[in-house]
Amino acid sequence: AQSVTQLDSQVPVFEEAPVELRCNYSSSVSVYLFWYVQYPNQGLQLLLKYLSGSTLVKGINGFEAEFNKSQTSFHLRKPSVHISDTAEYFCAVASNQFYFGTGTSLTVIP
Amino acid sequence: SQTIHQWPATLVQPVGSPLSLECTVEGTSNPNLYWYRQAAGRGLQLLFYSVGIGQISSEVPQNLSASRPQDRQFILSSKKLLLSDSGFYLCVGLQGRYTEAFFGQGTRLTVV
Numbered sequence: 001a002q003s004v005t006q007l008d009s010q011v012p013v014f015e016e017a018p019v020e021l022r023c024n025y026s027s028s029v030s031v032y033l034f035w036y037v038q039y040p041n042q043g044l045q046l047l048l049k050y051l052s053g054s055t056l057v058k059g060i061n062g063f064e065a066e067f068n069k070s071q072t073s074f075h076l077r078k079p080s081v082h083i084s085d086t087a088e089y090f091c092a093v094a095s096n097q098f099y100f101g102t103g104t105s106l107t108v109i110p
Numbered sequence: 111s112q113t114i115h116q117w118p119a120t121l122v123q124p125v126g127s128p129l130s131l132e133c134t135v136e137g138t139s140n141p142n143l144y145w146y147r148q149a150a151g152r153g154l155q156l157l158f159y160s161v162g163i164g165q166i167s168s169e170v171p172q173n174l175s176a177s178r179p180q181d182r183q184f185i186l187s188s189k190k191l192l193l194s195d196s197g198f199y200l201c202v203g204l205q206g207r208y209t210e211a212f213f214g215q216g217t218r219l220t221v222v
Contacts, residue, residue: 006153034211044200044213090154098144098204098211102153 002027004093006101013081014109021076021104023091033074034092035065036100044090050074061085081108112137116201116214123221126190129174133201133214135182141203143184145176148198160184196221 003026013019025031035047048059055067065076074091086108091101116133123129135141142161146154156169158176166176173192177185184201201214 043215046211092211094204094211097159098142098202099156100146100154103148 002031002093002095002097002099004091004099004101006089006091006104008104009102010105010107012107012109015083016080018079019077019081019085019106021089021091021106023074023076023101025072025074025091025093025099027072027093027095029095032094033065033067034094035059035063035074035076036090036092038088038090038103040087047076047089081106083108083110112141112203112205112212114201114203114212114214116217118217119215120218121220123191123219125193125221129186129188129191129195129219131186131199131201131217131219133184135184135203138203138205139181141182141205143178144202144204145184145186146200146202148200149194150197154200158186191221193221195219 005024007022033050036044037047038044047063048057048065050057050067058064063076063078065074067074085106087106089104089106093099113136114133144159145157147157148154157174158166158168160166160178163178163181174186174188196219199217199219203212
C-alpha cells in the first residue's frame with residue numbers, strides 16, 4: 001500500500017516569509033499527486049495537482065509544487081505567505097487508491 | 111460536475127448509541143468512494159473504501175462498518191459508539207483514473 005508522509009505537523013512562519021511544506025510518498029510507480037487545503041471550519045479545497053508533464057505545478061493563491069520522481073517528493077512552496085494562508089494542508093497520492101498525508105498545520109504570524 | 115451530499119454536518123451522540131452517516135453522490139456513476147476520519151489534532155485516516163456496490167474494504171480495525179447499497183450511496187455505521195470515535199468524518203469520491211477527488215462537507219461527530 002502507498003504511504004504519504006508529511007514531515008512537519010506544524011509550521012509557523014512570519015507573514016511575507018517564504019514557506020515549504022514537505023511531502024514524500026512511498027511508491028515509485030506511476031502516481032498522481034495533489035495538495036489540498038482546509039481553512040478553519042471549511043471543507044477541503046484543491047490547491048494544485050500533478051498528473052503528467054512539467055514537474056513544476058502552479059496552483060491557486062500563489063502556491064506551487066515540484067514533483068521529484070527520484071526523491072518521491074512533492075513539496076509545496078509559496079514565496080511570500082499571507083495571514084489568510086493559515087490552514088491545514090494535505091498532500092495526497094492516487095495510484096491504485098487514494099491516500100492522504102497526515103496534514104501540516106500552517107500558521108502565519110503577523 | 112460531481113458532488114457529494116453528506117449529512118448531518120454536526121452530530122452529538124452518547125457513548126453506546128448507534129451511528130449512521132450517509133453520503134450520496136450526484137453527477138457521476140460508479141465512483142470509488144472513501145470514508146476518512148480526522149481525529150482532533152491529527153490527519154485524515156482512511157477507514158473504508160468501495161469500488162462498487164456491495165464492495166467494501168477496511169483499512170483499519172475498529173467498531174465501525176461501511177456499506178454501499180447503491181452505486182451512489184455510501185454509509186458509515188456503528189452499533190455502539192465509543193468516546194474515541196469522536197472526530198471529523200469525510201466522504202470522498204474518486205472518478206475515472208483518479209485524477210481528481212470530490213468531497214462531502216464532512217460530519218463533526220462528538221461522542222459524549
